[in-house]
Amino acid sequence: MSHPIRALATMLLLSGFLGCSKPPLGEVSPGTVTDWPAYGSTPGGTHFSRASQITPENVSHLQVAWEHRSGDIRQSGPVEGDLGFISQSSLQVTPIVVDDRMYYCTPFNRVFSLDAETGEELWMFDPKIDHYADFLPNCRGVSSWQSGKKGICEHRIILGTLDARLIAVDAETGKTCGDFGDDGEVDVSHGLSVHEPYEYSITSPPAILGNRVITGAMVLDNTRVGVPSGVVRAYDVRSGDFLWAWNPVKPGSQELNDDDTYLSGTTNVWSILSVDEERDMVYAPTGNTSPDFYGGHRGDLDFYSSSVVALKGETGEVAWHFQMVHHDVWDYDTPAQPTLVDLTVEGESIPAVVQVTKMGMTFALNRDTGEPLWPVEERTVSQAGVEEEELSHTQPFPTHIPALINTPLTPDDAWGLTFWDEGKCKGVIASFENDGIYTPPSKTGSLLYPSNGGGNNWGSPAINPDSGLMVVYTIRAAATATLIPRAECHDGTGSGGQQLGTPYCANVGFLMSPLGVPCTEPPWGTLDAIDLVTGKILWSIPMGTTRDMAPFPFWWIKGLPGFSGMMMTDTGLLFAGISNEHAFRAFDLKDGVELWKHDLPTAANATPMTYQVRKTGKQYVVIAAGGHWSGGSPPGDHIIAFALPDK
Numbered sequence: 001m002s003h004p005i006r007a008l009a010t011m012l013l014l015s016g017f018l019g020c021s022k023p024p025l026g027e028v029s030p031g032t033v034t035d036w037p038a039y040g041s042t043p044g045g046t047h048f049s050r051a052s053q054i055t056p057e058n059v060s061h062l063q064v065a066w067e068h069r070s071g072d073i074r075q076s077g078p079v080e081g082d083l084g085f086i087s088q089s090s091l092q093v094t095p096i097v098v099d100d101r102m103y104y105c106t107p108f109n110r111v112f113s114l115d116a117e118t119g120e121e122l123w124m125f126d127p128k129i130d131h132y133a134d135f136l137p138n139c140r141g142v143s144s145w146q147s148g149k150k151g152i153c154e155h156r157i158i159l160g161t162l163d164a165r166l167i168a169v170d171a172e173t174g175k176t177c178g179d180f181g182d183d184g185e186v187d188v189s190h191g192l193s194v195h196e197p198y199e200y201s202i203t204s205p206p207a208i209l210g211n212r213v214i215t216g217a218m219v220l221d222n223t224r225v226g227v228p229s230g231v232v233r234a235y236d237v238r239s240g241d242f243l244w245a246w247n248p249v250k251p252g253s254q255e256l257n258d259d260d261t262y263l264s265g266t267t268n269v270w271s272i273l274s275v276d277e278e279r280d281m282v283y284a285p286t287g288n289t290s291p292d293f294y295g296g297h298r299g300d301l302d303f304y305s306s307s308v309v310a311l312k313g314e315t316g317e318v319a320w321h322f323q324m325v326h327h328d329v330w331d332y333d334t335p336a337q338p339t340l341v342d343l344t345v346e347g348e349s350i351p352a353v354v355q356v357t358k359m360g361m362t363f364a365l366n367r368d369t370g371e372p373l374w375p376v377e378e379r380t381v382s383q384a385g386v387e388e389e390e391l392s393h394t395q396p397f398p399t400h401i402p403a404l405i406n407t408p409l410t411p412d413d414a415w416g417l418t419f420w421d422e423g424k425c426k427g428v429i430a431s432f433e434n435d436g437i438y439t440p441p442s443k444t445g446s447l448l449y450p451s452n453g454g455g456n457n458w459g460s461p462a463i464n465p466d467s468g469l470m471v472v473y474t475i476r477a478a479a480t481a482t483l484i485p486r487a488e489c490h491d492g493t494g495s496g497g498q499q500l501g502t503p504y505c506a507n508v509g510f511l512m513s514p515l516g517v518p519c520t521e522p523p524w525g526t527l528d529a530i531d532l533v534t535g536k537i538l539w540s541i542p543m544g545t546t547r548d549m550a551p552f553p554f555w556w557i558k559g560l561p562g563f564s565g566m567m568m569t570d571t572g573l574l575f576a577g578i579s580n581e582h583a584f585r586a587f588d589l590k591d592g593v594e595l596w597k598h599d600l601p602t603a604a605n606a607t608p609m610t611y612q613v614r615k616t617g618k619q620y621v622v623i624a625a626g627g628h629w630s631g632g633s634p635p636g637d638h639i640i641a642f643a644l645p646d647k
Contacts, residue, residue: 022060028644029053031619032570036097036609039141039205043275044283044340047462047567049610053619055571058644059586059596065620065643066119072106072131073626073635079132082196088635089137090605091626094565095639097611098144098155101171104639105139107626109161113174116613116620119641123174127161127185134162134198135220136629140272140458140606141205143213144171145237153177156237158213160202164189166213166235181240188215191245192228193261200228207273207282209313211237214282216269221290221331222497222506225297229261230268232284234316244316248286250303251318265290265298267305271458272337274353276367280313283338283353283367288328291499292452293441293481293506295329296388302327308338308355308363310370320370324357326392329385329440330481331452331508332358341465344533345373354463354532356472359437360404360455361397364532374400374535384433385440386483388503395438400535404456404474404528408436409449415521416513425519428511432480441481441506449520451479451510451561459565459607462574468532469589471574473543473564475525477518478511510561523559527566527576527592541592544581548603549632563628565607567621577604577623580632584608584623584640598642600625603633618643 031053040047054062074089095104101122102114108131113122131137143158155171166188168180176184189200199220206215214234219227234243248266249255255263267286274283289298289305298305306325309318325332339354343364351367364373378394385391397403411430416422433439433446440446453475460472481496489498489505496506511519518524523542530537542559549560562579569575574587577600584604586596606624621642627633 023057025058025061025645025647028058030615031612033612033615035099035613036611037144038096039094039272040337040607041609043207043277045272045274045337046339046341046465047607048464049567050570051610051612051619052569052571053612054569054573054621054644056573056588056595059573061644062586062596062598062621062642063645065618065641067641068112068114068119068121068639070106070110070112070637072108072110073637074107074131074137075635076629083135083198086132087136087629088627090628090635091624091637092138092140092606093624094141094607094609095622095624096141096144097609097613098171100613103142103144103157103171105142105159106637107137107139109139109159111142111157111159111169111174113171116611117617125169125174127159127165127167129161129163134201137162138203140203143205143208145208145213153179158206158208158237160204160206160215162201162203163197164200164202164217166202166206166215166240168237168240179239186235186240188217188233191231191262193226193257193259193264195228199223203270204272207275208237209275209277209280209282212243212313213237214273216273216284218270219268219290221287222292222499224498225291225501226264227290229263230266230287231262232269232311232316246311246316246318248304248309250300253300265301267301271335274338274340275313276340279367281319282311282313283340284309284311285334285336285338285355287333288325288331291497291502291506292331293329293496293508294389294483294499294502294504295327296390297502298327306333308334308353308365322363322365322370324355324363324396326395327390329389329391330438330448335454335457336460339461339463340367341463341468343373343468354461354470356456356460358450358452358455358457360450360474362401362470362530363398364401372398374398381438382435382440384435384446385442386504389440391440401530401532402535402537404472405450405476407449408434409447409478409520413521414519416519417515417517421513421515425513428519441483443483443485445480445482447478447511448481449478451475451477452508453479453561457563459563459605462566462568463532464568469538470530470532471566471568472528473525473566473576473578474528475561476520477524477561478520480509480511482507518561522557524561525559525564525578527574527587529589529592539592543576544578544583548582549580562630563605565605567608567610569610575608575621577608577625579603579605579628579630582633600640601638602627602636
């Protein structure tokens, strides 16, 4: 081969290699100095950052900068006592960064302070909870309060615990603030009816509004009627003194039990509260009244169920509430933090609350009044089910922002890996009660589509406050719900729970083929981008692959069911991981194209975050990789920070 031809061949070969490689790093911007001071970035939970050093052009160069491990891991297995079985731990935390410090909690409520740039451990606080006392150990985050002064406990990290305590620790030293409650802690179980400790836990970060700490709690559902109240309470951040309580009972109805404790069985707020400092308001996403799949006993207990409730910060009085599901017997509780943004409606900027739901519907409400920004229609829904139930004849449907789940699911929609299991799925779908969305649970079995896991769940949404672009993760798999008469129930009956005190226990699970895959066509999970102002779906892409779930050759399926949190930046990037896949990804917000992927030791289903603490420093992107109890990914304890290389 002559030299010119050989040179040309070499050039073509090199160009081929270069075409498949990532672009050169190029010039890196000094970036925007910004922290991440609250779970959702802002007190209104946008999951959005102004950090600007990492861009769509250079994100492919991200590499691990540092990693911190706590050692707090628990495997699932049988235990002695009432629980009988405990799940694996799940690291669902989103760290916060204030000034140059990072703070995060483990599933067992230990709190760590790290140098935000190096990951160096500065202190650790241990509240000494029983690691085996809770069925689902989880801590999604801690909160930060600053007085604006210098000194001991003028900056406090507030922790809610699995054993129902609020604890204030000094952000500088990790020592408890002795002036807060009893030597740094407050017992939040006061005023509750008699219950087992595992029935009542604080799993989401408390809200900070002025000098108030406000918290709800996770109340274990599906076990019995008469679980402890879902009361939301406020405390003075300095003294720990009790300030007010919102007891979620219908105005004018019974508020207390006979022993003067808060009325049992009311809806709770297990997810993340939002606050509006300017309005001095708290926005609470409520669960559905326990137990989940039967409500014939509830009566007035349903008044605030599956709603967004606006509370006055000074008193806890209800300013307004909007119910997304009437008489919820589908476990369609309000799962995600209400997101506070301003939206343009007919040329006018309106302060809004955007609430995503397990139904895959998005409600946009006026932040001051609770009125929908665009029409919401009450539509007639199925009245099948069981005779003891008192179903709502209608349910609310938003008309402007499109629903992300297309219903009903019919036998013609069945899917399988083979013609054989697809045929089995057709038969199974045809055998269940199926009147579309809001088909109630029944004794013969009913389809839940979307499933009681979503639609959208606690990791969504991320919203750009400037453009109104929203991205959510949507589960597109169906479930089934069967009510079993009490006489036929036994201890192991049903993942839906015993539902003691009702005529039925419940058997609830995903609609699966005999080969163990969902009976619906993939993708079973997607990232969906919506322009809230125009009401248009901009793009939808599968999220995750079956590589870490299925044996070869079944790695090709894209779009997993599971849990996913997401975060977006001002430069047009979206970051997300997902349960059941050991990977972390970055996407282009313009079109959803994947720009970067990093393999992880286990799944990352927590909400990622980002920050840059110095003008001459780096922007870091951080994710917690710790698996999820729903299965498919082992427990872990990895807090991993990524940054661009020095050169």
